[in-house]
Amino acid sequence: MTNPQIIEACRKALTGFEKNDKTDLLNVLADDVVFEFSDSLPYGGTYNGKAEFQAFWKHVYQEYEYFNYDARAILEAEDYVIVPVIxxxxxxxxxxxxxxxxxxxxxxxGKIVYGRIYADTARGRDVLEGREPRRFPKLQLS
Structure with missing residues (x-):
C-alpha cells in the first residue's frame, strides 16, 4: 500500500452509510484538486479547489435528506485509488x-489531485424530479 493515509481517509469518508466522515478526506485533497461529476444532474460539473469540492457536497445535501455511501472495496492501481460504493x-x-x-x-x-464520481445519473434524476427510479426489464434475447 503506497498511500495508507489516503486509503484510510477514503474508508472513513465512504464506508458505513450514516457513519461517513469526510474530514480526513478533505485533509488529503491538494489545494488545487479538480473534481468532476456528470452535468446531467443539477449539481454536476467540474469543481476546482477544496472550496468548490466542499460547495459541491453542500449543494448535494440541499437536494437530499441524506446521501450516504458504503465502500465495497478500496483499491490502489499505480497513481489511482478506486472506490466502488453503494x-x-x-x-x-x-x-x-x-x-x-x-x-x-x-x-x-501524497495528495488527491483529481477525483470523479461515475454513477447512474438517470436514477438520480428520477428521484430529484419527484418519482421512483425507473427500472426496465432485461431484454428478451431470442
Missing part, C-alpha cells in the same frame, strides 16, 4: 434510491 439517498421530496457509484481519485505526492 449509495443510499432520500430526497427532500421523500423519494429514495439505492445506486452503485465509483469514485476515482488520482494521487500525486
Amino acid at each position: 449509495a443510499r439517498a432520500k430526497t427532500k421530496r421523500g423519494f429514495s434510491m439505492e445506486n452503485e457509484h465509483l469514485f476515482l481519485f488520482r494521487v500525486r505526492d
Whole structure:
C-alpha cells in the first residue's frame, strides 16, 4: 500500500452509510484538486479547489435528506485509488434510491489531485424530479 493515509481517509469518508466522515478526506485533497461529476444532474460539473469540492457536497445535501455511501472495496492501481460504493439517498421530496457509484481519485505526492464520481445519473434524476427510479426489464434475447 503506497498511500495508507489516503486509503484510510477514503474508508472513513465512504464506508458505513450514516457513519461517513469526510474530514480526513478533505485533509488529503491538494489545494488545487479538480473534481468532476456528470452535468446531467443539477449539481454536476467540474469543481476546482477544496472550496468548490466542499460547495459541491453542500449543494448535494440541499437536494437530499441524506446521501450516504458504503465502500465495497478500496483499491490502489499505480497513481489511482478506486472506490466502488453503494449509495443510499432520500430526497427532500421523500423519494429514495439505492445506486452503485465509483469514485476515482488520482494521487500525486501524497495528495488527491483529481477525483470523479461515475454513477447512474438517470436514477438520480428520477428521484430529484419527484418519482421512483425507473427500472426496465432485461431484454428478451431470442
